[in-house]
Amino acid sequence: MTDIIIIGAGPAGLTAAIYARRAAKSVLVLEAKSYGGQIINTPDIENYPVAAHISGFDFATKVYEQAKALGAVFKFEKAVGLRDNGDTKTVITAKNEYEAKAVIIATGSENRKLGVEGEDKLVGRGISYCATCDGAFFRKKDVAVVGGGNTAIEDALYLADVADKVYLVHRRDAFRGEEAGVAKLRERDNVEFVLNSVVTKLNADRRLQSVEVTDRQGNVRVLEVSGLFVAVGRVPENQNFASLIELDSAGYAVAAEDCLTGTAGVFVAGDNRRKEVHQLVTATADGAVAATEAVKYLNA
């Protein structure tokens, strides 16, 4: 039996693997897609201590290789359930069941969808959740960004340099994101704010052709855009483990800085944990703390 199963090979899970292996515990990491997590989407990380510039891919690959060299075992399977048997835990995947003495859930988060009909079919055909990833496809075109937080503001700023025209659609008239960013957007001639409005329809043939927005008064307007960037937040990936960990109303795992959950031997680390700052440094910090707590639990 494995000492510690880590679910998710993002920055939090990989760091937990490093700490657990250095404490001489056997480690199995289960990952649904590929190691690295969200960070592989960014071409340039500029705020992680030590490296002034590093691509998300290189960052992920370095941490993965470090964990692997220390002896962590990786299996690319998605965890769909978790069972508490007291002294042991069972992690369920589509094809297998794995047993461990402790489990660290480091499943991070996914992009929140808009929830408008036809959205799924248009992903990659005009709809995107990452401006820095897909912005280049909209050079000299008209696009819209939906959202009111920092990501939406940063996306709109980024796209204003690339696209011809950028509409920023937000359901309120005030932004949650930083005022400085909003001020910069106001200075741009090619950015138009579409406030108190929500996206109500996607018009498409083979790809997105236009977006219908409706304001609070019920007025409908059609924006002729070939790209729609959805920046309405992220959804933590905790649903599969909800029977053993407490979740808040937004789906985040409720656990303090010690990463303990209500179930002994089950820990949470990274972006799926409720906290103020969801960044690489806090994800890796969680990984270290959760692994240390798991080791303490195993040695008790």
Place this chain on the structure above:
Amino acid sequence: MSVIPVNENNFEREIINADLPVLADFYADWCGPCRMLRPTLEAIAADRSDVKVAAVNIDENPDLADEFDISSIPCVILFKNGAEADRSIGLVPREALEDMLG
């Protein structure tokens, strides 16, 4: 087999006129998820003799990306008898691509 680089010049020959189903990976060097997906495509190319795996660099072949309405990468399009049969967008596990092959 290995992954075959395809561009505007050999697209017709390698993909449209191919005898086998083709998984064509539209990618760019700056795209992290594309780099993550590459080993999966290489593994499929190595393990399966009933499919061909091709790679189209979208920076070098923007017209091809446009022709297939691609606005997000990685985008893996399955071609059967020269026509698009299915596509997969983003970083996906190997099974997702194999499921698409049927």
